[in-house]
Amino acid sequence: MKLIILFILSSVMLKASSPSDQFDSKVTYEYNVYLDVLNLKLGEASLSIKDPDNIDGTDVYHLNFNVRTTKLGDAIYKIRNKIDVWIDQETLNVVKQNKNINELRKKKNSETIIRNEKGVTNGKEFIVNKNVFDPYSLILILSEFDIPNNQSKKFNIVDAGKSRVIEIKNLGTEMIDTPYGNKQGYTLSPIKNGQPALKNKGDMEVSYVSINNTLVPADIMIKLSNGVIELRLKKIRE
Numbered sequence: 001m002k003l004i005i006l007f008i009l010s011s012v013m014l015k016a017s018s019p020s021d022q023f024d025s026k027v028t029y030e031y032n033v034y035l036d037v038l039n040l041k042l043g044e045a046s047l048s049i050k051d052p053d054n055i056d057g058t059d060v061y062h063l064n065f066n067v068r069t070t071k072l073g074d075a076i077y078k079i080r081n082k083i084d085v086w087i088d089q090e091t092l093n094v095v096k097q098n099k100n101i102n103e104l105r106k107k108k109n110s111e112t113i114i115r116n117e118k119g120v121t122n123g124k125e126f127i128v129n130k131n132v133f134d135p136y137s138l139i140l141i142l143s144e145f146d147i148p149n150n151q152s153k154k155f156n157i158v159d160a161g162k163s164r165v166i167e168i169k170n171l172g173t174e175m176i177d178t179p180y181g182n183k184q185g186y187t188l189s190p191i192k193n194g195q196p197a198l199k200n201k202g203d204m205e206v207s208y209v210s211i212n213n214t215l216v217p218a219d220i221m222i223k224l225s226n227g228v229i230e231l232r233l234k235k236i237r238e
Contacts, residue, residue, distance in 0.1 A: 022140060022214065023049055023061040023089070027238050029217065031231035033067060035076065036221065042073030045231050047139060047217065053086060056115075060086040060095050065136045067229075077226070079103050085134045092141050094134035099160055103224060110160045121161030128163045129156040135166075139206055142168070142188055143215040149173070152191060166190050176209050178218045178233055185209035185218060211236065 028048040035042050050062035065083040073079070080102035086095045097112040112121040119128045133141060135157050147153050152169035171187040189205040207219040220231040 022143070024052070025238070026050060027236065029233060030235040030237060031220070032234050033069065033073070033079075034230045034232060035073075036228040036230045040072075040076075041070075042076060042229065043067065043069035043079065044234075047136075049140075052089065055086055055095055058095055059089040061089055061092075062086050063137050063140070065139075067231075077104065077224070077229075079224075079229075083136050085137045087134065087137050087141070091131065092137070092144065093132055094137065094158060097134055097158075097160070104226075106225075108160075112158065112161060114158065119158055119161065119163065124161060126161060126163060128158050129165075132156040132158050132163065135159050135204065139204065139217050139220065142206070143208060147188065149186075174207070176207050176218050178209055178211070178216075179235060180211050183209040183211070183218075 026049055028046055031045040031047075032041055033043040033045050034040060045067040046065070048064040050064055053060050053062050063085045065081075065085070067079050067081040069077065069079045080100075082100045084098040086097075087093060088095055094114055096114070097110070099108070099110045099112075101108045110122055112119055114128060114132065117128055117130060119126050133155055138155065138157070145153060147168065147170040149170050149172050152167050154165050154167045157164060157166055167190065168188050169191045171189055173184055173186050175182055176185045185208050187205060187207040190203050203223040205221040206217050208215045209218045210216070216233065216236065218233045222229050222231065
């Protein structure tokens, strides 16, 4: 799943937290999950920053992403997804991914380790570029990058054994409804031929607002195998 983001408020650029500010404190963003086409609530999701860790001598941040549908959601599109990601504290590049994906009747589990421009997923090796990111951690990391309004930037990402380049565009500012009030924010989206496009499975479009001086992913659109789900911020738990 991929996705994107950056920041401007009323022609004034929002100031993002530094990586240490953003990742050093444990926090969980809780969401309601909707089927985009029907605007029907299907379940709940969470994006959490866990305790820092160390993997083979590399200090890392640990992020967790969960999506789970309710009984009603199960009848339409059952999801039981759990994703854990560890990223380098200095570069924010991905070091390790654990993915447990259960969508409809398809289950897929994978573990990916990234070392020195080489990745290994479930024992299979592949080459990755320098400065490679995980698409789920990008939900938080992208606030560290200055993508001007209506401009785009390319990122190397790796997901479950596949490495590719995505281009992300800042679509500009807009008013975004949140549990903490109607706030002005901005949206980052993957693009194809210069236009927003949730084309590939895992593609994400993210809208950010500033809450308590921190850029928060308030709305997340995720492309699934069949259709698109929307995650709307419900609560921030620290």
